[in-house]
Amino acid sequence: MKIKYLFGGCLFLAVLGIYLFLKLKPPTSVIPGEFEKQEAILVAYEKLPPNQADLELLENQRSTLIDIIAACHTTVDIKVLVADKESHDSAKTHLASRNVILDRIEFIHQEFDSIWIRDYGPIQLNTPFGTRAWLDFDYHMPGDSWINDEGIRQQRSLDDNIPTYLAKRQGVEVQSVDLVLHGGAIASNGANILVISKAIFDWNQERYQLSPEQTRAKLTNCFPNLHIEYVAPLAHEPTKHVDMFLVFTSRNTVVVGSYSPQMDYLNHLRLNGVARQLSRLTVDGKPIIVERIFMPPHGKQSFGGSYTNIVFANGTLLVPDYGVDSDGLAQAITLYNRLLPNWNIRPIYSGDLVVAEGALHCVTANIPSSK
Numbered sequence: 001m002k003i004k005y006l007f008g009g010c011l012f013l014a015v016l017g018i019y020l021f022l023k024l025k026p027p028t029s030v031i032p033g034e035f036e037k038q039e040a041i042l043v044a045y046e047k048l049p050p051n052q053a054d055l056e057l058l059e060n061q062r063s064t065l066i067d068i069i070a071a072c073h074t075t076v077d078i079k080v081l082v083a084d085k086e087s088h089d090s091a092k093t094h095l096a097s098r099n100v101i102l103d104r105i106e107f108i109h110q111e112f113d114s115i116w117i118r119d120y121g122p123i124q125l126n127t128p129f130g131t132r133a134w135l136d137f138d139y140h141m142p143g144d145s146w147i148n149d150e151g152i153r154q155q156r157s158l159d160d161n162i163p164t165y166l167a168k169r170q171g172v173e174v175q176s177v178d179l180v181l182h183g184g185a186i187a188s189n190g191a192n193i194l195v196i197s198k199a200i201f202d203w204n205q206e207r208y209q210l211s212p213e214q215t216r217a218k219l220t221n222c223f224p225n226l227h228i229e230y231v232a233p234l235a236h237e238p239t240k241h242v243d244m245f246l247v248f249t250s251r252n253t254v255v256v257g258s259y260s261p262q263m264d265y266l267n268h269l270r271l272n273g274v275a276r277q278l279s280r281l282t283v284d285g286k287p288i289i290v291e292r293i294f295m296p297p298h299g300k301q302s303f304g305g306s307y308t309n310i311v312f313a314n315g316t317l318l319v320p321d322y323g324v325d326s327d328g329l330a331q332a333i334t335l336y337n338r339l340l341p342n343w344n345i346r347p348i349y350s351g352d353l354v355v356a357e358g359a360l361h362c363v364t365a366n367i368p369s370s371k
Helices: 002-024 052-072 085-097 157-170 199-208 212-222 265-279 326-339
Strands: 038-045 077-082 105-109 123-126 132-138 173-180 186-188 193-197 227-231 246-250 253-258 289-294 311-313 316-321 344-349 365-368
Touching: 038 052, 038 085, 038 311, 052 077, 052 085, 052 311, 052 316, 052 344, 077 085, 085 105, 123 365, 132 157, 157 173, 173 199, 173 212, 186 246, 193 199, 199 212, 212 227, 227 265, 246 326, 253 265, 253 326, 265 289, 289 326, 316 326, 326 344
Parallel strands: 038 077, 077 105, 132 173, 193 227, 253 289, 316 344
Antiparallel strands: 038 365, 123 132, 186 193, 246 253, 311 316
16 A cells, blocks of 8 residues: 555656646747758759840859759758749759759749748747647748839749648648748757847838837747847848858857958948857857858948858758859868868859859758657
């Protein structure tokens, strides 16, 4: 009888302990870090443009997508969105010419609007129970960024439908969020920290007439147990995305861009401020490590790109090469070799992306492992 009561008492205490643990410290769902295990990489192989003047640029951008796939298809599964027969046939032909085994590539036939899948692709939450859900934010760019040459605003509704379509195809729960947030405007350390561009306040003020406080409240509701750090975007850089100047390479290490005062005084100050701001954050009770990397040079009317706009692919790291800054590229590769010593660093020419305000990270989307 004593043994029976003893067992019952122990069971009660165990259940009570679990209850108190969950009550005091609820399980946390996290956005996995891109440096962690990835199930797949998504790319969107855009169909030919109706305007012949845009054809050469798109063909060059397609070549960059082929370079991306060829460089990392042996370390991560690749899923390629194709909108029509021509784009499917073109992708297959170019990949075969690079000795890519086509049976290892999944082609997904679905209409979409643009190559910039990072910004409209799914954002994954991993739960503490080994499951995942995809967050589907509103894909919208305020201002004049989506005004075409005829002065007509492009809504990119086909892009905005992609997360829901893919979720049904993959059997993943999808949660729609009535907030504007682009995938390039958020970065996760895979643990307790999210970094989000302050541009999100302007986007949602224009789109939904939300105050900054209301936008913060909605994001806190989306990520209730995570610390959200809002940072100022680069000045005079049109996307206002954080992947243009920072990237996490581990849960406690973040790389932040840097300009000399001579190259860009305003963004020199702004990026130094971001670096100081992030250095005050802690992971597992210790200050986060902030590494700095020089940004490529830029002209007065154009953005020169970033060495933080990179692609993690299970031991393969793709770094943009803009063709104008060999010393800066070499320094970037040296830094990433030090931070990721067991990774294969592969530079990919990105000059045809940066002229359209993007780079490698912008034309890929990660589907992290849920394990």
